Amino acid sequence: MIQVTNLQKAYNGITVLDIPFLSIPQGESFGLVGNNGAGKTTLFRLILDLIEITKGEVLIERHKVMRNDAWKNMTGSFLDEGFLIDFLTPEEYFKFVGKLHHKSDTDIADFLETMSDFFNGEVLYSKKLIRDFSRGNQKKIGIAAALLGDPKLLILDEPFTALDPSSQIRLKRFLTDFQSKFNMTMLISSHDLNHITDICSRIVVLEKGKMVKDLQTNTDTLTELEAYFAV
Amino acid sequence: MLIINLITQEWKKNFRAKGYYNNLAVNLLLGFFGLYMAVILLFVGFSLDEFLENADNSLNPMELFNGGLLYILLFGLVLRFMVQQLNTIDLPSYQILPIKRSSLINFLLLKPLINPLNYFLLLIVVPFTIQSVVRYYDVSVGLRFVLSFIFLVWFNSLSAAFLKRRFGSGWFSIILIIGVIAGVFALEYFNLFSLFYLSKDIFNFIILQPMGLCFPLIAVVIVFLINKWFFSKNYYPEGFNKKMKSERIYSANFSFLDRFGIVGEIISMEIKLILRHKRTKSMMYVSTVFLFYGLLFYTKDIYANNIGLLFFIAMFMTGLLMYMYGQWMLSWDSGHFDSLMTKNIPIKTYLKANYYLLLTFNILCFVLTTPYFYFGSKIIFMHIVAFIFNVGVNIYLLLFLATYNTKRIDLTQTSALNYQGTTFKNFLIVIPLMIFPMGLVYLISYFVSMTLAMWTLTIIGLSGIVLRKPLLKICVLQFNNRKYKMAEGFREVGS
Structure with a gap:
């Protein structure tokens, strides 16, 4: 699904990310952990073609990502509030995103029905603009919109922060559901080692722009990660 | 003093903003525009005396000017209501410091008064005073003339802020403003009532009577207190920056x-x-x-x-x-x-x-x-x-x-x-x-x-x-x- 070769990103000559090779097969749930500044968001931005690659390349389904549109119809993503259109109401925003994927109004309504648990009755029919919602609810809107186009690839940056405990558990549950049902590839970064070991089958640790660990999740993974991050 | 501190920090915020120097060209351009306006206003100020002197009227220039002041007050209020931005403060960073609520309110209310834009019209008033008022009366009257104008500016700024915070800038207020302007025009036009003589009498009294200046000062203090009262009643710290309830959403679907x-x-x-x-x-x-x-x-x-x-x-x-x-x-x-x-x-x-x-x-x-x-x-x-x-x-x-x-x-x-x-x-x-x-x-x-x-x-x-x-x-x-x-x-x- 994703193929990264010799990827480098440098700002003013200082390399902040350096990944010689990384391959993520279709259907894998891929977790990314690392302290602040390790390069998690930079990697996601490079994959989404939001910043320029200094060296190397990223392929999604054998399509070059750079300056290309072909990957966009199979990718859903939410990194931060910049991925929302904050002067729309949630309904208008979902309709907008749905239409981009050629969904009918009923398709969109059906999809939102499946999200109603996650929204907890706070998002839809409130006649508020997205910018007037709390950060937690904005995040829910962004994640739902990312899933709306039946993506083959889902990229979420710290999806659990700002969510309340119940929503975190619900999110975990339906991410796993979606993933197994549609064989979706998932890239998730998080600071919460518990959550990430729960839902990801493979976990990569980034430090100062380099991959330092690449683990297949098993019962010992959590302890291993905790030991790694302990100071 | 605390307020001075807050104000200097606001200045620093402006000058240290990331874009300030990148944006120098625009700032220069706006600066030149300001300079241009200043020159024009000064020119008006120096020729106003001659202009009013030639007016077909028995009143002296200052009395004529006073006759216009109520209009200036009224239209100033309208203009401010539409254009003046409500002063806000980056509250979260100050909230955690031991600063009294009332100091923050004072800051929010008084900061607009130091905005130099407020005093632009003094470029007309001061030359006019020197040329005309001092000639007809004396220096102390001239001083009072300028002071009364400054009080008028304060009164205007504070009342506009209050009205804006109280009524917002929705349709209701726009209609109200248009109504007021239309009313004043209609009264003048049909010769029913002219603000001119009322204005002349009021401001002549203020400027020429020994204790006259107290009245506009009292008016300023009263508006200030109303503002404070409004804050203490309606605003909780987290609401300081809240804009008036967001307007109706145009939900027209295209x-x-x-x-x-x-x-x-x-x-x-x-x-x-x-x-x-x-x-x-x-x-x-x-x-x-x-x-x-x-x-x-x-x-x-x-x-x-x-x-x-x-x-x-x-x-x-x-x-x-x-x-x-x-x-x-x-x-x-x-x-x-x-x-x-x-x-x-x-x-x-x-x-x-x-x-x-x-x-x-x-x-x-x-x-x-x-x-x-x-x-x-x-x-x-x-x-x-x-x-x-x-x-x-x-x-x-x-x-x-x-x-x-x-x-x-x-x-x-x-x-x-x-x-x-x-x-x-x-x-x-x-x-x-x-x-x-x-x-x-x-x-x-x-x-x-x-x-x-x-x-x-x-x-x-x-x-x-x-x-x-x-x-x-x-x-x-x-x-x-x-x-x-x-x-x-x-x-x-x-x-």
């Missing part, structure tokens, strides 16, 4: 755009963007005023043979909305640029949507300016040619050059006179767009004939329309080249 697919969706999003932000809305209001700009030129005989200038005006009129909106093209989307770049929107579709939006603007302006056809066949001809040229050349040029706009626009900031996100580039864009065709028309019509000039531009414009596909393709390539620079610039908050 379902007729549905059949245009993704392009239609993007256009309807952009229309919502325009309708739901103050800055874009006030831009539209200003544009409607500009629609009358042509009257200044088309009616005058001296411009009748200045083909270049007339064509410039024709281009401006028929492309008005495009030029207003296009200056910040693509920057408007800065807040959700990442969203547009990662959603299923091919770049070509995105630019096409912008193309059709500008095209719609042009058609709209062309239709709205058809009343100018009344001024003769020359104007008709020019408007049609200008329209073709705008559509055939300038739309692409704008789309191409707009990729150099890399400043984030924070649309949640509200103000009528908001230049945030403006760089020198925004002004530069206009040169190739308007000056070049104007020069071409000027040259050809000077050396050959106006007819040839018009046909030349028509042919250039028409070929642009025919070559739509390859031209858009060039814009897409340019966009892809500049994409990362734009995305990076748009992510930079707070400059």
Whole structure:
């Protein structure tokens, strides 16, 4: 699904990310952990073609990502509030995103029905603009919109922060559901080692722009990660 | 003192803002404009005495001036209500410090009073005082005259802030303001009642009576207390910055755009963007005023043979909305640029949507300016040619050059006179767009004939329309080249 070769990103000559090779097969749930500044968001931005690659390349389904549109119809993503259109109401925003994927109004309504648990009755029919919602609810809107186009690839940056405990558990549950049902590839970064070991089958640790660990999740993974991050 | 501290910190915030020095060119330009205004006001101030002296009236100049003060107060209030921004403070960073609530309120209320813009009119008042008031009375009266004017400014600023906080700037207040102005006009017009003599008596009393100055001072204190009372009653710390309840959402759905697919969706999003932000809305209001700009030129005989200038005006009129909106093209989307770049929107579709939006603007302006056809066949001809040229050349040029706009626009900031996100580039864009065709028309019509000039531009414009596909393709390539620079610039908050 994703193929990264010799990827480098440098700002003013200082390399902040350096990944010689990384391959993520279709259907894998891929977790990314690392302290602040390790390069998690930079990697996601490079994959989404939001910043320029200094060296190397990223392929999604054998399509070059750079300056290309072909990957966009199979990718859903939410990194931060910049991925929302904050002067729309949630309904208008979902309709907008749905239409981009050629969904009918009923398709969109059906999809939102499946999200109603996650929204907890706070998002839809409130006649508020997205910018007037709390950060937690904005995040829910962004994640739902990312899933709306039946993506083959889902990229979420710290999806659990700002969510309340119940929503975190619900999110975990339906991410796993979606993933197994549609064989979706998932890239998730998080600071919460518990959550990430729960839902990801493979976990990569980034430090100062380099991959330092690449683990297949098993019962010992959590302890291993905790030991790694302990100071 | 605490308030002084807070004020200096606000200054630092301005000067240390990321964009301040990048934006120096714009600031300089605005500075020059300010200087220009200052010179004009000074000029008015020095000639006011002579002007009032010659007035056909038995009153002396100061009395005449006093007669106008109530009008100044009233219209100042209206103007402030519409334009003055409510002072806010970056509260969270101060909330955790041991600063008393009342100090913060005092800061919020008093800071606008030190804004130099408030005292611009003193450039008229002070020279007038020196020349006229001191001559008729003495220095102490002159001093009181100036002081009373300053009190008037304070009173105005504080009451406008109160009214704005109390009533917001919704339709209700706009109608109320229009009502008040219309009322004053009507009373004058039908000779029912004139504020003039009332105003003269009040301010003569204030200035000439020994304790007169106490009254405006008391009025200022009272408004200040009302403001404070309003705060203490209605505002909790977290609400200091809260804007008045967000206005009604225009939930009109542009379902007729549905059949245009993704392009239609993007256009309807952009229309919502325009309708739901103050800055874009006030831009539209200003544009409607500009629609009358042509009257200044088309009616005058001296411009009748200045083909270049007339064509410039024709281009401006028929492309008005495009030029207003296009200056910040693509920057408007800065807040959700990442969203547009990662959603299923091919770049070509995105630019096409912008193309059709500008095209719609042009058609709209062309239709709205058809009343100018009344001024003769020359104007008709020019408007049609200008329209073709705008559509055939300038739309692409704008789309191409707009990729150099890399400043984030924070649309949640509200103000009528908001230049945030403006760089020198925004002004530069206009040169190739308007000056070049104007020069071409000027040259050809000077050396050959106006007819040839018009046909030349028509042919250039028409070929642009025919070559739509390859031209858009060039814009897409340019966009892809500049994409990362734009995305990076748009992510930079707070400059």
